[in-house]
Amino acid sequence: MFRVGLVGCGTIGSVHAQGYTRMEDVELAGIVEVREDHGRAMAQLFHTTWYPTIEALFEEAEVDVIDICVPTYLHRGYVETAARAGKHVICEKPMARTLADAQAMIDVCEENGVRLFIAQVLRFFPQYRKAYELLQAGAVGQVGTVRTTRGGVFPTSWNDWYASAENSGTLIVDMIIHDFDFLRWCFGDVRRVYAKSLRGRDLNRLDHAFVSLRFENGVIAHVEGTWAYPSGFQTRLEIAGTGGVLEHVGDEEMPIHLSLRERIGRSEGVAVPESPLAKDPYQLELEHFLACIQSGAEPIVTARDAYEALRISLAALESAATGRPIELEVRS
Numbered sequence: 001m002f003r004v005g006l007v008g009c010g011t012i013g014s015v016h017a018q019g020y021t022r023m024e025d026v027e028l029a030g031i032v033e034v035r036e037d038h039g040r041a042m043a044q045l046f047h048t049t050w051y052p053t054i055e056a057l058f059e060e061a062e063v064d065v066i067d068i069c070v071p072t073y074l075h076r077g078y079v080e081t082a083a084r085a086g087k088h089v090i091c092e093k094p095m096a097r098t099l100a101d102a103q104a105m106i107d108v109c110e111e112n113g114v115r116l117f118i119a120q121v122l123r124f125f126p127q128y129r130k131a132y133e134l135l136q137a138g139a140v141g142q143v144g145t146v147r148t149t150r151g152g153v154f155p156t157s158w159n160d161w162y163a164s165a166e167n168s169g170t171l172i173v174d175m176i177i178h179d180f181d182f183l184r185w186c187f188g189d190v191r192r193v194y195a196k197s198l199r200g201r202d203l204n205r206l207d208h209a210f211v212s213l214r215f216e217n218g219v220i221a222h223v224e225g226t227w228a229y230p231s232g233f234q235t236r237l238e239i240a241g242t243g244g245v246l247e248h249v250g251d252e253e254m255p256i257h258l259s260l261r262e263r264i265g266r267s268e269g270v271a272v273p274e275s276p277l278a279k280d281p282y283q284l285e286l287e288h289f290l291a292c293i294q295s296g297a298e299p300i301v302t303a304r305d306a307y308e309a310l311r312i313s314l315a316a317l318e319s320a321a322t323g324r325p326i327e328l329e330v331r332s
């Protein structure tokens with residue numbers, strides 16, 4: 001039996017909470033929320049207790065694992081508190097807003113002998129996992145180029161934190177980090193990054209970015225991200241090799257799209273892609289992390305993988321800001 005304490009129950013926290021309530025042998029021990037009314041409502045919905053602080057949760061409830069779903073710039077503080085209290089940690093992606101914070105999170109968990117898992121969920125989406133497996137089996141021969149697209153409407157959130165480049169890192173750090181992690185899983189480390197984005201232009205909550213990556217193994221990828229659509233959320237993946245092309249087109253899984261600009265004012269949260277599977281990728285991911293705690297096994301995505309994905313995102317952000325390509329020092 002795992003007793004999980006959830007910190008932050010907004011858009012993704014409520015997806016995690018729902019996942020835990022569907023698992024056998026997992027108890028949602030409590031929800032820590034800064035907004036009392038919202039926290040109480042979420043606690044009622046998920047049959048648990050609201051706590052105003054993580055310290056109050058530790059005082060009153062038995063907890064084995066802390067799952068952190070607060071905005072990115074707040075991850076480090078909660079990871080440190082949880083690790084020092086001897087709790088294993090699951091934390092949402094991007095693992096932090098800076099590499100210094102990300103390294104501190106890895107260090108504090110190591111020092112306190114607890115596990116740290118970062119929810120880079122794309123590796124648990126069946127279409128991306130299948131693409132990875134096909135590539136490993138050499139299905140398209142030697143890969144030359146890759147194109148990915150991800151995005152939709154500009155997200156809404158608690159305190160509008162996504163709109164602060166300082167806090168969210170724009171869609172380059174917040175969203176296309178999913179693609180950076182997936183591509184690094186498939187093709188290894190990145191050598192050079194060049195990016196163009198709308199950052200710094202006052203476009204009333206519109207963001208769009210193009211990032212080119214050159215991998216150590218010679219593969220070239222073009223990653224496009226958008227928060228400029230009127231509504232909705234779409235993903236695409238195209239991998240071209242000497243033997244053929246592998247494609248995933250998100251739209252085809254949901255054949256009809258209605259995209260209306262006037263819905264913007266009413267839309268809530270950030271897009272969390274849906275899945276027709278009995279267990280959604282978020283639940284699969286959380287179950288995998290808990291199974292790794294039980295068995296001591298390495299997860300499909302490690303905290304170091306998440307750190308490296310953040311390194312690519314931050315290099316892209318720097319490139320977009322300076323107009324220069326950024327060379328990444330190879331570490332692994």
Ligand SMILES: NC(=O)c1ccc[n+]([C@@H]2O[C@H](COP(=O)([O-])OP(=O)(O)OC[C@H]3O[C@@H](n4cnc5c(N)ncnc54)[C@H](O)[C@@H]3O)[C@@H](O)[C@H]2O)c1
Nearest residue numbers: 008009010011012013033034069070071072092093157158
């Ligand atoms: N894996 C994914 O696909 C995915 C999807 C969405 C968000 N995320 C990530 O999850 C994190 C949260 O994003 P979100 O969209 O759910 O944000 P959100 O704004 O919808 O939710 C954040 C929640 O945290 C609460 N909160 C804020 N400060 C707090 C504090 N100090 N203590 C306790 N609670 C606090 C807020 O009240 C809110 O309910 C971010 O890092 C984001 O990048 C990941």
